Amino acid sequence: MSGSVAADLLAQLAAIQVILPLLAAPVCVLTGRGGRAWAVALVVSWCAFLTAWGLLSQVLDQGVIRYELGGWAAPWGIEYRIDEINSFVLLIVSGVSSLALIFARTSVAREVPEEKRSLFYCAWMLCLTGLLGITITGDAFNVFVFLEISSLSTYVLVSLGSHRRALVSAFRYLVLGTVGATFILIGVGLLYAMTGTLNMVDLAERIPPVSQTRTVYAAFAFLAVGIGLKMALFPFHAWLPGAYAEAPSAVTAFIAGASTKVAVYVLLRFYFTVFGASFAFGELRFELFLMPLALICILIMSLIAVYQNDIKRTLAYSSLAQIGYMVLGISLVSVAGLTGGIVHLFNHALMKSALFMSLGCVFYRVGSISLASLEGLGRRMPWTLGAFVVGALSLVGVPMTVGFVSKWYLIFAAIDRGWWPLAVFVVLTSLIALAYVWRVVEVAYFRTAREGSAQAEAVEAPVLMLVPLWMLVAASVYFGLDTSLTVGVAERAAETLLGSGR
């Protein structure tokens, strides 16, 4: 009997992936206390991570998993459809959430008042539900529903930041996020009007006969701008620095690693699977929309990052630039380029979460993360700043870190197409990254703190914060050396995405 129970459970993995965190959200509220809510969230998040791991290995073994929700057959019912690309993103999202939750315990205890903590973890669970749901579903309207779940909970999480400015940032994010979601809804609605279906695979089959209509063109444009807003591509980026900088440290580590990645995934899904590569890129030349924005995004955001005094803002602008790199990889529309973009999804999640966590440690001890407050911390908090240095090296793309692997594939893809000013561009902008992280290293290691300042008395951060931080750092070195998992999956995903359009 037990064997068949396990087999039943295994067959329901796809549903468990989303239901578990969804159910955990009200449980968090019911516990009423921060510590218990945290424990619930942590356990559920790790379960979600194991589930994602199980799904990924199942996909790698047996190919695409299709799961019909409630037994309603597609295209009428909602179908979960899991292939290489979204199982990979599921793994990233649940992994970052699990590590950030370990980190959150101590960090949140300082930044969020006790009476709000159970609600905080409830919002976190909802956000996780939303992000996993967007990724796993094979239904275009379902994407919108989960997008709203994750966005609304993210607004709440951002607004819990320790300054009152957090409220303004959350409101700005709310307005822009809603506009983006609305555009996506309009896009999906227009497609539904033309095809009468919402199932993605079904859409992919039914769009070609009607593809030369203005309605489909309009859907194309609405989705492009809507998703652009969600993933903060230039010029739709302006909400992001405020939201990242003002959110509680643990939340920044989570959403920086997970939520924009999911938006990039949505872009891949709609334009490669639903519209199909040959229509979106072959006919409508979507890359001509993406690539200029990506290039401007990388250059301008990197330069702005150099001059920020709030290091969280520096990293937020750097995240914008990194999204530019991912989009750049996608806009090359080749297996190598897509591989670079997808592998950068993973790699950037590792390094940016690690960097934001190490700033969280600094904030925990010093109470500020302006450049000046980092003076002399290299000696006082060696583990925290050591992790920052490794993450920073990875951001620059130094060999033996994950950042190098992504840049390698991007440069390779650019040269492969014969566009090698683009390769030079990638290398030069990496140098700008060196400039903005070097400022931190210089202040932390080569200046001494003023007498009597908070940083002169700071001690090393608590172990519970350092453990997830160093797990990420170790991963960002490990996956810089052993690329068989990340690049292997990304390559297969890229081939699937390109293949599905032909």
Next chain:
Amino acid sequence: MSGFAFPPGLILLFGGLVLPFFDSNGRRIIVLGLPLVTLWALWGVPDGPSVTARLLEYEIVLVEGDRLSRLFGTIFTLMAAAGGLFALSSARTVELCASMVYAGASIGVIFAGDLITLFVFWELMAVGSTLVLWSAGTVTAYRASMRYLSIHLLGGVVLMAGIAAWVAATGEIQFGSMTGALSAGGLKAAGAWLILAGFLLNAGAPPLSAWLPDAYPEASPSGMVTLSAFTTKTAVYVLIVGFAGTELLIWLGLYMVFYGIVYALLENDMRRILAYSIVNQVGFMVTGIGIGTVMSLNGSAAHAFTHIIYKALLLMSAGAVLHMTGRRKCSDLGGLIQTMPLTATCGIVGALAISSFPLTSGFISKSMISQGALDQHLTFVWFALAAASAGVFLHAGIKFPWFVFFQKDSGLRPAEPPMGMRVAMVIFAALCIILGVAPGMLYQILPAPVDYVPYTGEHVVAQLQLLLFSGLAFFALLPLMKRTLTISLDWDWCYRRLGPVLARALGSFILSADRIFRDAFLSLLRRGLEEVRAYYGPDSIAAQTWTTAAMVLCAVIALGLYLILLYA
């Protein structure tokens, strides 16, 4: 021992990393023992690829041995041992560790069989050497190390771009001769040129030669000894493998030869004199590589070997003086032979060797390069090299020992340096003379069989004449040299073929060209950075917080524009 499968460079690399965890006795054993273990290991490396691994989609060759790499490996390990011995008594732990990592990385480069391995060790070398500089612990050393690091990271980026282009064009990561590809055109040529540029930067070639004399003299007394050996000679090695016979290298090499001489003659700081002299000596080797015949390549390799020994010896002697007196300006020193006879003797042996005095190691190696030029009927090159030999004798052979150990009595009465320093100096001084007396020892491990006899009557007499006259010139011009303000040496005195006008013009041309180039570059850079700040600084439009309305408006306009574009 053909089954030996471990990159020899890693022994020193790991040794450097674990060194801090030992007490002083353990450190002594590691610093002196590991280089010898490495030496044993690298002589066991068979010819051809022996350790391979897979990275991304490439088969990388961590170890590939041949005669040339074993030659360079031998001198690098000897240097690491002697440098370590010299450093043990005075250097900080950081410096000892960094020196070992640095030496290990350069041995890694020497045995790298493919471009990726080479690049990784190349960058490790930059990091190790920067740490060596940094560990001097002074503010000027810190600044110098940052300038040094930025130049080398730039070089690393250029090299990496070159490697990426090369791999994209050829699909191969193997490291072999690229001379032919330089004129091939297309991506392949671009890759080869960028790789060449990356290599040359480390060799101290123009236009960025200045990083070397800028950085090295700021290192600690023992740090500079270590630094002098590895970076530039590793560059010589990769140039021999990759770009032998590239004509451009002849002219770059000659430029370096004269650049080093002109600046060394102008200099007053004893260690800066020796730093310029490194550029000058590497110039000889680069010239030899450019000529590209068996004779000249053998010469360049042999010269790298002997140069490491005598330059380290000179710098040990200068380092000992600095360590004991704390002074480094020629005008503050003098008369030290009275209390430091051993240091002085070793310094003089080094000075004789660098001047290619017969019966010293310099004589048996440098003359091979000249012979290479003569064999190819490159008369101008031969003349230039001969003239430069006289110049070397002036600045390194006489100027350094004369002003430090003789000249007027400065009143300083320092004792001899500690035991370790003395032993290291004596060993290297002995090596200089042994190699000079028995050239066969070196000749038999050179990459190609040697068909050259250094000690013929003609060679010896010609060299002695050259040295005699330039020695005379030095003392005749001593009043001028003392002020060290001018380079109006009458060069025709020491070598009639190079007129004084030319010397002066060349000197002032190099000086002014260098200054104009540098000023223009710096002001351009400063103006550019101001512009960037104006547009992207915290108060600029780009970085200001946008109002919510503006953001939404932007999104709507973008949507409208895109719709129009799609409909059109």
